[in-house]
Amino acid sequence: MAEQTLDDKPLLVAENLGKTYGKLVACRDVSFALYPGEVLAVVGESGSGKSTLLQLVSAQLAPSAGSVSYRMRDGVLRDLAALGEAERRFLFRTDWGFVHQDPAQGLRMAVSAGANVGERLMAVGWNHYGRIRDTASSWLERVEIDTDRIDDAPRTYSGGMRQRLQIARNLVTEPRLVFMDEPTGGLDVSVQARLLDLMRNLVSELGLAAIVVTHDLAVARLLSHRVMVMKGGRVIETGLTDQVLDDPREPYTQLLVSSILPA
Amino acid sequence: MNAMIDITNAEKTFTMHLQGGVELPVVRGVSFHVVSGECVVLSGPSGAGKSSILKMIFGNYRCDGGRIGIRHQGTVIDLATAEPRQVLSVRRSTIGYVSQFLRAVPRVATIDVVAEPLIVNGIARAEAREQAGSLLRRLNIPERLWALPPSTFSGGEQQRVNIARGFISDLPILLLDEPTASLDTANRAVVVELIDQKKHQGVAMVAIVHDDEIRHLIADRIVDVTSFASAA
Numbered sequence: 001m002a003e004q005t006l007d008d009k010p011l012l013v014a015e016n017l018g019k020t021y022g023k024l025v026a027c028r029d030v031s032f033a034l035y036p037g038e039v040l041a042v043v044g045e046s047g048s049g050k051s052t053l054l055q056l057v058s059a060q061l062a063p064s065a066g067s068v069s070y071r072m073r074d075g076v077l078r079d080l081a082a083l084g085e086a087e088r089r090f091l092f093r094t095d096w097g098f099v100h101q102d103p104a105q106g107l108r109m110a111v112s113a114g115a116n117v118g119e120r121l122m123a124v125g126w127n128h129y130g131r132i133r134d135t136a137s138s139w140l141e142r143v144e145i146d147t148d149r150i151d152d153a154p155r156t157y158s159g160g161m162r163q164r165l166q167i168a169r170n171l172v173t174e175p176r177l178v179f180m181d182e183p184t185g186g187l188d189v190s191v192q193a194r195l196l197d198l199m200r201n202l203v204s205e206l207g208l209a210a211i212v213v214t215h216d217l218a219v220a221r222l223l224s225h226r227v228m229v230m231k232g233g234r235v236i237e238t239g240l241t242d243q244v245l246d247d248p249r250e251p252y253t254q255l256l257v258s259s260i261l262p263a
Numbered sequence: 264m265n266a267m268i269d270i271t272n273a274e275k276t277f278t279m280h281l282q283g284g285v286e287l288p289v290v291r292g293v294s295f296h297v298v299s300g301e302c303v304v305l306s307g308p309s310g311a312g313k314s315s316i317l318k319m320i321f322g323n324y325r326c327d328g329g330r331i332g333i334r335h336q337g338t339v340i341d342l343a344t345a346e347p348r349q350v351l352s353v354r355r356s357t358i359g360y361v362s363q364f365l366r367a368v369p370r371v372a373t374i375d376v377v378a379e380p381l382i383v384n385g386i387a388r389a390e391a392r393e394q395a396g397s398l399l400r401r402l403n404i405p406e407r408l409w410a411l412p413p414s415t416f417s418g419g420e421q422q423r424v425n426i427a428r429g430f431i432s433d434l435p436i437l438l439l440d441e442p443t444a445s446l447d448t449a450n451r452a453v454v455v456e457l458i459d460q461k462k463h464q465g466v467a468m469v470a471i472v473h474d475d476e477i478r479h480l481i482a483d484r485i486v487d488v489t490s491f492a493s494a495a
């Protein structure tokens with residue numbers, strides 16, 4: 001999978017992250033480091049805190065405890081809570097991608113596919129219409145969308161196409177880190193396989209780092225290098241993906257792994 | 264002596280939490296080493312822990328005790344305690360693993376499945392594909408199948424694709440789990456040849472083979488796993 005070198009410094013560091021809503025603990029004591037080119041899967045069932053964690057590390061939610069730091073392109077590790085508005089905008093518009101489970105959340109459903117991809121480029125200062133359209137068109141090809149459909153709005157697309165378009169929109173600015181929330185969640189199995197294969201190739205070709213939240217262990221196995229298993233807001237087991245899935249130690253992880261129905 | 268693999272007192276126990284916490288000792292006191300250019304065959308009956316030992320050397324199963332020293336990029340890494348990133352690095356540039364079954368990714372063409380380990384290590388796609396093609400040809404996989412994903416192939420064909428994928432890289436350590444299990448005589452002979460070539464290139468190998476004839480042909484040394492199992 002993706003290239004890594006050992007002397008790399010971490011891209012994102014989470015330290016003792018926690019989020020509470022009154023007495024309710026959504027997420028507690030989560031610490032990890034993510035390296036460039038590394039794909040981390042966060043698995044667990046509904047309510048385990050994995051989506052809360054994703055929102056915390058992507059600065060969409062303020063933590064009740066702990067901190068998240070990110071290495072900006074100048075090489076300096078910065079606390080996300082202390083970033084200025086311009087730096088935050090840079091992260092959200094350029095250096096990060098966010099693939100939502102529901103493509104309608106990550107796309108503008110009423111404007112054309114080309115505009116959906118081009119918009120991210122315009123937000124970072126591209127202004128040459130022809131170049132924007134060419135780049136959008138080549139990204140549609142990369143995610144296997146017929147370029148004849150470039151002027152159609154995603155609301156006319158199938159679920160699988162919408163999800164691929166969302167990926168193109170996110171990757172066009174060449175982000176270094178992509179957050180994915182159940183990226184194959186609402187799709188048919190055959191469509192899932194195609195999407196997974198596509199994501200796997202893009203992640204390794206572009207050397208992307210990614211944090212993928214999923215309840216599907218097959219998705220974790222196919223996409224990720226490392227996995228964190230969450231339960232009740234805590235990380236209960238972590239390690240190399242194939243190690244955790246083939247040799248699970250914790251009772252809950254053993255339950256998860258043994259609950260997969262054989263095809 | 265320069266051991267590529269040096270295992271001391273490695274042990275593994277499964278704790279089955281869903282079966283009331285039953286402890287299942289697999290191996291204990293595993294100690295042996297493998298040098299460059301040598302093929303060590305693990306012997307012992309089914310269930311003695313041969314595959315588990317291979318998986319521990321690959322970092323797929325975690326080690327509960329002892330040490331698994333692997334010579335990696337000029338230093339020695341203990342895989343029993345290595346960080347996930349180190350294990351991945353060892354797998355990318357030091358240890359290859361030919362499992363019994365191919366875990367195929369849907370939609371990926373056979374030629375690309377075989378070429379992938381080279382591409383990951385920075386070899387150009389065209390060159391990697393050419394090498395993949397020559398290995399597939401040697402293993403008698405007809406060219407008309409190369410563009411298809413191997414998931415539709417027969418067991419023997421899948422195993423040969425898996426072997427091609429395992430043998431394509433120049434990794435200094437190779438782990439072979441029943442590489443000839445579902446092959447006919449002609450293809451078994453090809454695998455024996457490939458193993459011989461790797462020996463000449465100085466590759467250290469650990470293999471599991473049930474076929475006595477093949478074992479006789481490839482083994483430089485036999486390590487009986489029964490003693491590790493009975494000590495548990």
